[in-house]
Amino acid sequence: MSIKNVSFGLLMAFVLAVSPLTPVAAAPAAAAPKGATTQLIQAAKSEGTIVSYGLPNSWVNYGGLLSGFNKEYGITHKDTDMDSGTIISTLIAEASSPVADTTDLGLAFAKLVEDKNLSKPYMNSYWAEIPGYAKDPKGRWSAAFYGVMGFLVNADKVKNVPKTWDDLLKPEYKGTMCMKNPRSSATAQMAVLASAFAHGGSETNVQPGLDFFKKMVDRGIPNGVSPSSANIQKGECPITVQWDFEALRNKDQNPNMNLKVVIPADGTVAGLYIQFVTAGAPHANAAKLLMEYEYSDKGQLAYAQGFVHPIRTNVKLPADLLAKFPPAAAYKSVHFPKDYVGLDKAGSAIADGWTLIAK
Numbered sequence: 001m002s003i004k005n006v007s008f009g010l011l012m013a014f015v016l017a018v019s020p021l022t023p024v025a026a027a028p029a030a031a032a033p034k035g036a037t038t039q040l041i042q043a044a045k046s047e048g049t050i051v052s053y054g055l056p057n058s059w060v061n062y063g064g065l066l067s068g069f070n071k072e073y074g075i076t077h078k079d080t081d082m083d084s085g086t087i088i089s090t091l092i093a094e095a096s097s098p099v100a101d102t103t104d105l106g107l108a109f110a111k112l113v114e115d116k117n118l119s120k121p122y123m124n125s126y127w128a129e130i131p132g133y134a135k136d137p138k139g140r141w142s143a144a145f146y147g148v149m150g151f152l153v154n155a156d157k158v159k160n161v162p163k164t165w166d167d168l169l170k171p172e173y174k175g176t177m178c179m180k181n182p183r184s185s186a187t188a189q190m191a192v193l194a195s196a197f198a199h200g201g202s203e204t205n206v207q208p209g210l211d212f213f214k215k216m217v218d219r220g221i222p223n224g225v226s227p228s229s230a231n232i233q234k235g236e237c238p239i240t241v242q243w244d245f246e247a248l249r250n251k252d253q254n255p256n257m258n259l260k261v262v263i264p265a266d267g268t269v270a271g272l273y274i275q276f277v278t279a280g281a282p283h284a285n286a287a288k289l290l291m292e293y294e295y296s297d298k299g300q301l302a303y304a305q306g307f308v309h310p311i312r313t314n315v316k317l318p319a320d321l322l323a324k325f326p327p328a329a330a331y332k333s334v335h336f337p338k339d340y341v342g343l344d345k346a347g348s349a350i351a352d353g354w355t356l357i358a359k
Contacts, residue, residue, distance in 0.1 A: 034125050034126065034296075035125060035292060035296060036125070036288075036289050036292040036293075040285060040288060040289055040292070041073065041289060043285035044073065044075060044283075044285040044286040044288070044289035045073060045074060045075065046285075047075070047283040047285055047286045048074075048075060048076065048283075048286075049075060049076045049077070049078065049283060049286065050075055050076075050077050050078075050101050050102065050283050050286040050287060050290055051077075051078050051079075051080075051099060051100050051101050051282070051283065052077065052078070052079045052080075052100060052101065052102050052103060052104075053079070053080050053082050053086075053087045053090065053091070053100045053103045054079075054080075054081065054082045054083070054084065054087045054103050054104055054105070055079045055102075055103070055104055056079060056081040059104070059306075060145065060245065060273075060303055060306035060307075060308045061302055061303060061305045061306025062079075062104075062306075064302050064305055064306070065293070065294065065299055065302035065303065068293070068298055068299075068302055069289075069290060069293045069299075072293070072298075073289065073293075075286050075289070080100075084105055084106065084109060084186075087103050087105065088105075088109065088112060088116075088118070091103070091116075091118045091278060091279075092116055092118070095279070095280070098278060098279065098280035098281060098282060099282070100278050100281070101277065101278055101281040101282060101283045101284065101286060101287035101290075102275060102276065102277055102278060102281070102287045102290060102291075103275070103276070103278065104273055104274070104275050105273065105274055106186060106271060106272070106273055106274070107143060107271070107272040107273070107274055107337065107340050107343060108186070108340060108343045108344040108346075108347060109274070109344070110136065110141055110274055110340045111340055111341050111344055112344070113140065113141055113274070113276065114136070114140055114141075117279055118276075118278060118279055119140045119141055119276035119277060119278060119279055120276070120277040120278065120279050120280070120281060120284060120287075121138055121139035121140050122139055122276075122277050122287075122288050122291060123139040124142070124288075124291045124292050124294075124295050125292060125295075126292075126295040126296070126312060127139075127142070129295075129312045129313075129314065130142050130143070130295070130311055130312070131311065131336075133336060133337075133338040134146075134272055134311050140276060141274040141275070141276040142274060142275065142276070142295075142311075143272035143273055143274045143275070143311055144273070144275055144294045144295055144299070144300070144303060144310070144311055145272075145273055145300075145303040145304075145308040145309060145310055145311055146270045146271055146272040146273065146308065146309050146311065146336075147243035147244055147245045147246075147270070147271045147273075147308050147309070148243065148244045148263060148268055148269070148270050148271070148309070148331060148334050149190055149191055149193075149194035149241070149242075149243060149244070149264075149268045149269050149271070150241075150242070150243070150244045150247055150261060150262055150263045150264065150268060150326075151239055151240065151241055151242075151247070151261070151262040151264065152232065152237075152239070152240040152242060152246075152247035152250055152251070152259060152260075152261055152262075153238070153239050153240075153259065153260040153261075153262055154232070154235060154237070154238050154239070154257065154258065154259060155258040155259070155260050156235075156257070156258045157176070157235055157238035158173070158176060158238045158239060159172070160172065161260050161262060162239065162262065163262060163264070163265050164198070164264050164265050164266040165194075165195045165198045165199075165212060165264050165266055165267070166198075166266060168216060168221055168239070169215055169216060169219060169221070171219070173221050173239065174219065174220045174221055175220055175221070175223045176221065176223060176238040176239045177216070177221045177222045177223060177238075177239045177240075177241065178222070178223060178225045178226065178227040178231070178232075178236070178237035178238075178239065178240045178241070179191055179222060179226075179227065179240070179241040179242075180226050180227065181226070181354075182350050182351055182354040183351045183354050183355065183358075184351075186347060187242065187243065188241075189346070189347045189350045189351065190243075190269060190271050191241045191242075192206065192209040192210060192213055192350045192354070193206060193209055193269050193337075193346055193350065194209070194264070194267070194268040194269040195208070195209040195212045195213065195267075196208045196209025196210075196212070197209075197267045197268065197269050197335045198212075198264060198266040198267030198268065198333075199211070199212055199266075199267070202335075202337075202339075202342075203337040203339050203342040203343045203345075203346045204339060204342040204345075204346070206346050206349050206350050206353070207353075209350070210350065210353040210354070210357060213354075213357060214357045217357055217358070223237075225237055227240045227241075227242060229250055229253070232250055232254075232259075233254060233257070243271065244261060244263065244307070244325075244326070245306065245307035245308045247259075247261045248261055248307040248324060248325065249306075249307050251324075252307070252324060261326055262326075263326055263330040263331055263333060263334070264333060265330075265333050266333065267333050267335065268333055268334055268335070269334070269335050269336075269337060270309075270334050270335065270336045270337070272311075272336070272337075273308075275291065275294060276291075277291065295311075295312065297315050300312050300315040301315065301317065301321075304317050304321060305321065307324070307325070
């Protein structure tokens, strides 16, 4: 989806010119009770509405989540669908007269949110259940869900389904792989980062990923097609490198195709998405109540129905939904970036490095 696909490096230039989780942090001494308080619910209902940027119905099942929120609290919702760069620039431009109450951005934008004071600190009542690397200690942002970089394989077009990044180097996969351009796509940058983790790199050392993709380009593995649901359906993308939630959605929407979702066994990366109450939110109580709902069991389930992974690992998902995901063991290879400043720089480094690869 283009909505979350702006390049980190391009955004910074514009504005300034995702396994086993770490142990859950200990609950604060005066932890709030789970769920919204009566006072917050009443205050939010009196506001009556919430305005968001970049939460369209089709993005990770926000349509289902917000429908549930409206049904439970009677609060209406209005969204303006924007890409991440436009969200950031609009929040900055509207600082003196805010319009939006909340938004959703990739973890790499967390430092920019902090530096530009774009959020109003709020710790929801599930705060202690959020891993430390998925939240700001000051409550300025937190991540409610994540995706994992993987492969969508059309098994009718590919005889041997690749299981690892290194498998993709085999001659049999020449001209079969679709991916977006890392010079402009954050998703593609995360694909390179995932291969970096698989080859000993990290968010602060992306060179192993660039080196690996250089080998793939030299061997003609990429076919030059930018993946979309349409060209996957037409069979033009035998192997697509994309987030597992995109792959799982494509598989779910095309039950008559022999599509396989693969989590690379040699290593991959999680992509976390952060939410926050915007600074000066006109409907701040409604935004806080939405935060409560997003991190509640109902909200976490709604995200999972959009094929992303809830951040709260103690939320139980129904068996029929779990069956649509790869088995839990497949996710043992997932690395969770913990240096969000390094993650932002990684995007720029990958975009710059790709220029040399693509020559």
